[in-house]
Amino acid sequence: MKKTVWICAVLAGTVAAAVVPNAALAQESRQDVSLSASYLFAPQVNGNAAQLNTHGFLGALASYRFMLTPRSALEANYGFTQYRDTLQNSRATYNVHTRQQEISLGYVYSRTYHNFSPFLEGGVAGVFFSPIKDFETTTLDAQRQTSLGGMFGGGVAYELSPSFDLRVQYHGVVVKAPSFKVEDPNYNTGRYELISTPAIGIAYHF
Template sequence: MKKTMLLCALLMSAFAAHAQESRQDVSISATGTFSPTIHGATGTYTNTDTSLGALVSYRYLLTPRSGLEANYSFTQNTPRYVVPGTSDNNVHLRQQEFSGAYVYTMTFKRYNPFVEGGVGAMFFSPIKDFQTTQLDVKRTTVLGGLFGAGVAYELSPSFDIRAEYRGFLGKTPNLGHEAFTTNRYRVLSMPTLGIAYHF
């Protein structure tokens, strides 16, 4: 009996030590993408339907409060470009994000609020299908800044639920079509909800 109790105590202490030493996590989240209507100086404007997608993140803690994060997100949506004197132009596209950020986090019992800021690239790749009415478009890359704030709720030493508001500031893409140019910047709002695994 004593041996069993000693073995249990050793396992629990080893598990606790492992939990304290966890400096990495991976998370997967559902994300929404909301884009404002953008008006250009020439009268051209664009808006995009709301879409759902996925976000995968890897975070490495440099200290208990500071970390670095790498992100990849994916969604599909259909922006609409309205050019004066023409009909509406819809472009069905894939939107992909690759970004990196610095993360600062705090701990309040099971709650871990955090803020982040970094840089990234958005890739807008047209899909030439029946939803696309303007075929003279090309893949466009937009460089920009990432910022966000959220909170993680610890379910166990290995798992937490993570909710966050993420924003991406970048130039509104014209998809290689001069008439779609607005010369305006916009913030894509991307709220997320997901689960993280610490190891």
């Protein structure tokens, strides 16, 4: 009888030792999604006797992260905003009401200090520049243009609870400046531009 009790106790201890770490692992958050309000701005771009000016505006940035380790993650981003671009050369000036969409993939490295988690990120990005044909667009020749480039940034997350963070970040992409395929080649600067989108939002861990 005692032998049977001891065998049962050993088996129970073994099962508990196996189940508890797996339960803890299952409860550990390895993914998060975030939604942030952003503001887009970009410096003036000059080249080939042409000039591009971007008039920044508010937008949104959505992100998904999958944790590879406690410090490393893969991230996918989608950004959306609308603003006005101005194309200019010595002959004429055109305004283009622009809808910009960004899709980017990258790697995130983070550290944790109490409730604060600073992070850095980098990767690749594709940006879609789509002209909106309304009264703000002063040329009918403007066409949709896609640019590929790099994404980088950094920021800090503040833990509000085990499930929610307040995330403040700088998010930037470097892509070829659009000319919207306007027929006159003098509107193509042929240069790359840095599009900056500082953002603040909430992240949910699950």
